[in-house]
Amino acid sequence: MYKVVKRRQLADIITLLEVEAPEVAKKAQPGEFVIVRQNEESERIPLTIMDFNRDKGTITIVIQEVGYSSNLITRMQEGDSFVTFVGPLGQATEIENYGTVLCIGGGVGVAPVHPIARGLKEAGNKVISILGARTKDLLILEDEMRAVSDEVIITTDDGTYGMKGFVTHGIQSVLDQGIKVDAIWAIGPVVMMKSVANFTRPLGIKTIVSMNPVMVDGTGMCGACRLDVGGETKFACVDGPEFDGHKVDFDLAMKRSAFFKNEEAVAYGKVKCQCAKEGK
Amino acid sequence: MASKAPRHDMPCQDPIVRGKNFSEVALGYTVETAAEEAKRCIQCKKPKCVEGCPVGVDIPQFINKIAEGEHLEAASILKGKNTLPAICGRVCPQESQCEAQCILGVKGEPVAIGRLERFAADYEMANGTSKLEKATPSGKKVAVIGAGPAGLTCAAELARKGHAVTVLEALHVAGGVLMYGIPEFRLPKAIVQKEINSLKDMGVEILVNQVVGKVTSVQELLANGYDAVFIGTGAGLPYFMKIPGENYNGVYSANEFLTRSNLMKAYDFPNHATPIKVGEQVAVLGGGNVAMDAARTALRLGAKDVYIVYRRSMTELPARVEEVHHAEEEGIQFKILTNPIAINGDENGNVKSMTCLKYELGEPDASGRRRPVAIEGSEFDLPVQTVVVSIGQGPNPLVTTTTAGLELNKWGNIVADETTMATSIPGVYAGGDIVTGAATVILAMGAGKTAAASIDAYLMTN
Ligand SMILES: Cc1cc2nc3c(=O)[nH]c(=O)nc-3n(C[C@H](O)[C@H](O)[C@H](O)COP(=O)(O)OP(=O)(O)OC[C@H]3O[C@@H](n4cnc5c(N)ncnc54)[C@H](O)[C@@H]3O)c2cc1C
Ligand SMILES: Cc1cc2nc3c(=O)[nH]c(=O)nc-3n(C[C@H](O)[C@H](O)[C@H](O)COP(=O)(O)OP(=O)(O)OC[C@H]3O[C@@H](n4cnc5c(N)ncnc54)[C@H](O)[C@@H]3O)c2cc1C
Ligand code: SF4
Ligand code: FES
Numbered sequence: 147m148y149k150v151v152k153r154r155q156l157a158d159i160i161t162l163l164e165v166e167a168p169e170v171a172k173k174a175q176p177g178e179f180v181i182v183r184q185n186e187e188s189e190r191i192p193l194t195i196m197d198f199n200r201d202k203g204t205i206t207i208v209i210q211e212v213g214y215s216s217n218l219i220t221r222m223q224e225g226d227s228f229v230t231f232v233g234p235l236g237q238a239t240e241i242e243n244y245g246t247v248l249c250i251g252g253g254v255g256v257a258p259v260h261p262i263a264r265g266l267k268e269a270g271n272k273v274i275s276i277l278g279a280r281t282k283d284l285l286i287l288e289d290e291m292r293a294v295s296d297e298v299i300i301t302t303d304d305g306t307y308g309m310k311g312f313v314t315h316g317i318q319s320v321l322d323q324g325i326k327v328d329a330i331w332a333i334g335p336v337v338m339m340k341s342v343a344n345f346t347r348p349l350g351i352k353t354i355v356s357m358n359p360v361m362v363d364g365t366g367m368c369g370a371c372r373l374d375v376g377g378e379t380k381f382a383c384v385d386g387p388e389f390d391g392h393k394v395d396f397d398l399a400m401k402r403s404a405f406f407k408n409e410e411a412v413a414y415g416k417v418k419c420q421c422a423k424e425g426k
Numbered sequence: 427m428a429s430k431a432p433r434h435d436m437p438c439q440d441p442i443v444r445g446k447n448f449s450e451v452a453l454g455y456t457v458e459t460a461a462e463e464a465k466r467c468i469q470c471k472k473p474k475c476v477e478g479c480p481v482g483v484d485i486p487q488f489i490n491k492i493a494e495g496e497h498l499e500a501a502s503i504l505k506g507k508n509t510l511p512a513i514c515g516r517v518c519p520q521e522s523q524c525e526a527q528c529i530l531g532v533k534g535e536p537v538a539i540g541r542l543e544r545f546a547a548d549y550e551m552a553n554g555t556s557k558l559e560k561a562t563p564s565g566k567k568v569a570v571i572g573a574g575p576a577g578l579t580c581a582a583e584l585a586r587k588g589h590a591v592t593v594l595e596a597l598h599v600a601g602g603v604l605m606y607g608i609p610e611f612r613l614p615k616a617i618v619q620k621e622i623n624s625l626k627d628m629g630v631e632i633l634v635n636q637v638v639g640k641v642t643s644v645q646e647l648l649a650n651g652y653d654a655v656f657i658g659t660g661a662g663l664p665y666f667m668k669i670p671g672e673n674y675n676g677v678y679s680a681n682e683f684l685t686r687s688n689l690m691k692a693y694d695f696p697n698h699a700t701p702i703k704v705g706e707q708v709a710v711l712g713g714g715n716v717a718m719d720a721a722r723t724a725l726r727l728g729a730k731d732v733y734i735v736y737r738r739s740m741t742e743l744p745a746r747v748e749e750v751h752h753a754e755e756e757g758i759q760f761k762i763l764t765n766p767i768a769i770n771g772d773e774n775g776n777v778k779s780m781t782c783l784k785y786e787l788g789e790p791d792a793s794g795r796r797r798p799v800a801i802e803g804s805e806f807d808l809p810v811q812t813v814v815v816s817i818g819q820g821p822n823p824l825v826t827t828t829t830a831g832l833e834l835n836k837w838g839n840i841v842a843d844e845t846t847m848a849t850s851i852p853g854v855y856a857g858g859d860i861v862t863g864a865a866t867v868i869l870a871m872g873a874g875k876t877a878a879a880s881i882d883a884y885l886m887t888n
Binding site for chain 1: 596597598606634635636637640641642662663664666672673675676678679681682685686690691695696697698699700701702703774775776822823824
């Protein structure tokens with residue numbers, strides 16, 4: 147079984163779990179993900195690998211509660227176990243020395259950006275990280291990101307911390323300093339990745355995004371995770387999850403993510419009412 | 427003579443009732459019917475039926491034991507050649523294999539070999555106490571990649587020879603297509619798991635959640651103490667039509683549709699957390715077993731009209747006759763000589779209809795089947811909210827693309843010697859759908875068995 151050995155509440159609805167999974171830890175690379183099931187009736191859901199410790203044999207994940215399955219997982223305590231924890235899946239980030247790179251994380255997207263920033267830093271890049279959150283309380287992993295970046299810019303939508311505005315304002319501020327940016331990684335809500343890609347497209351800056359479509363198996367068997375990238379159908383689980391942001395059809399991706407909305411609400415309602423009964 | 431008796435029908439759930447549940451459609455013979463059917467067998471001296479079975483089940487012998495009321499004996503004869511009889515008895519295309527060769531079939535109807543096989547296997551599951559004896563350990567270790575029928579059969583045969591076998595499976599349960607593809611109403615999952623448990627009793631180790639190609643590789647397995655490797659990763663890569671609109675919401679691959687329903691039990695949503703959504707009108711593209719399964723699943727999930735859209739005619743449908751018949755009884759509508767050219771969506775990206783062309787049959791093509799030719803100007807719109815694409819699957823590339831030196835054909839299938847199942851890498855064998863492309867359970871089992879024999883020979887000489 148895959149036991150939770152550490153739990154940390156990062157923000158109101160964002161939880162970090164360190165999980166025993168030695169085989170996954172042995173192979174994990176930045177950019178990859180795992181598929182988990184909390185219990186025997188659970189669905190299979192994908193989560194990015196935020197960190198790995200090969201010696202301890204653990205994988206760290208950061209999960210934001212958005213519905214039924216993520217709720218189940220954020221409620222897990224130290225000592226609880228997942229029944230399924232399979233990975234590492236997907237293609238690892240292409241870590242090279244690009245020069246100066248921006249690592250942008252929006253909301254819970256800061257977590258998957260962390261190992262990428264660390265990898266890029268180790269490869270000799272100058273790493274400027276831009277962390278965006280709606281409000282100060284939702285900003286996560288600031289210290290961890292400072293440890294692996296040359297510079298950190300923080301933006302909040304409401305101006306409660308750092309710069310007021312969106313992560314694109316952060317990019318603008320870097321460019322305003324006359325810094326030449328060689329590549330950008332942007333991970334966060336699809337709308338955020340779309341706006342970063344739209345912002346950088348005319349500037350011709352290589353922009354990599356990490357897509358999060360609905361998945362089932364995560365091994366290329368079901369086709370649920372398909373995306374339109376540059377007019378071609380790609381499977382995010384085996385071809386991605388990272389893609390050239392200038393080629394992804396974000397609007398289609400957003401529509402596909404909304405397909406099971408009503409069903410998801412039914413499941414979420416079930417857990418909410420169970421929690422109410424248990425007084426949680 | 428006993429052979430004049432008509433073949434005994436399989437009792438089935440009423441079509442109207444079963445169209446609304448996921449319980450098994452075919453109910454199985456009673457002890458009495460099984461005995462009567464078994465007595466129809468004339469016990470040929472040179473039984474042709476055995477030649478028709480890819481794993482060479484001793485058909486007359488096991489049938490004779492049923493006729494004598496020795497059901498456990500019958501099951502043990504079956505298991506001598508076939509490790510998964512309860513599964514084969516249900517899903518083998520008997521009409522084109524063992525039963526196709528039965529002498530009684532020349533003038534009348536063949537003995538219902540598959541139904542008797544199912545009967546004996548089920549009887550043993552319900553009443554049997556037999557435990558297979560563990561063989562003396564050989565000291566050799568084999569890794570089997572993929573827990574579908576090919577991998578499981580290979581594992582069982584190797585375990586019988588005393589080799590230590592570890593099966594590595596990517597999903598969270600073993601069984602392959604038997605678990606995620608073929609629906610509960612045709613093959614109850616509890617039966618699959620029981621047959622798999624009997625492998626565990628033989629000492630086969632089954633590790634789930636192991637994606638080979640990611641968590642480990644063929645080379646690493648060989649370097650880390652395994653003396654040989656068998657690859658049985660199946661044909662799990664869904665093909666799409668490459669027509670406009672294929673990424674709209676409501677377009678599923680058959681694999682996704684069936685996996686959600688079978689493996690993840692979406693039909694029991696929200697008790698099981700995986701959702702599935704079907705519209706009132708559903709089109710299933712294709713005409714094989716997979717298409718029949720998807721169509722009948724859609725019906726059970728509440729669709730009103732379910733269409734099989736197939737570009738040839740009824741006679742060319744590649745699905746098993748029995749399954750086409752069951753589908754028709756349940757009210758699945760066949761739109762034959764029809765092919766879609768586009769899927770149309772609404773402003774939210776949800777499917778609302780499918781544009782199709784009508785076809786007629788022309789001259790025979792390379793496959794010997796008459797080629798469908800589009801009728802000009804025959805375009806029409808079929809209102810549907812769900813489209814399930816079941817036009818075939820390719821080889822899963824995770825293992826093949828990460829194994830240097832493994833010879834593949836132009837479709838990406840592994841090239842293996844037909845008589846030994848050896849690949850281009852010494853000590854590495856392959857079989858099942860990953861070699862042949864999508865085929866049948868029993869052919870995959872046959873390949874697993876052949877490979878096990880070669881692996882055994884290889885281990886004993888190396
Ligand atoms: C490669 C990848 C990496 C991800 N990494 C993280 C991560 O590190 N941290 C994190 O908090 N979230 C991550 N996600 C998103 C996470 O998987 C979903 O939030 C989760 O599945 C939602 O499940 P739910 O039942 O709680 O929500 P639901 O109420 O069921 O759904 C809410 C939204 O989540 C998405 N979703 C639902 N089911 C799935 C599914 N099976 N697969 C993918 N998305 C789904 C849909 O967009 C949906 O609209 C990742 C997704 C992908 C594809
Ligand atoms: C819906 C459907 C209905 C069918 N109906 C019938 C029928 O009625 N009769 C019949 O005879 N045949 C039928 N078939 C065909 C039959 O199921 C297949 O021919 C058979 O299952 C092939 O067996 P296999 O062992 O080669 O592969 P599979 O059954 O596909 O098993 C392969 C296994 O390998 C695993 N795997 C894949 N990649 C990896 C990896 N990288 N690492 C670890 N594990 C991996 C997969 O998860 C899977 O469990 C049907 C198929 C489908 C899809
Ligand atoms: S395994 Fe299949 S082909 Fe062989 S006897 Fe049984 S039903 Fe017939
Ligand atoms: S999740 Fe099934 S193919 Fe990607």
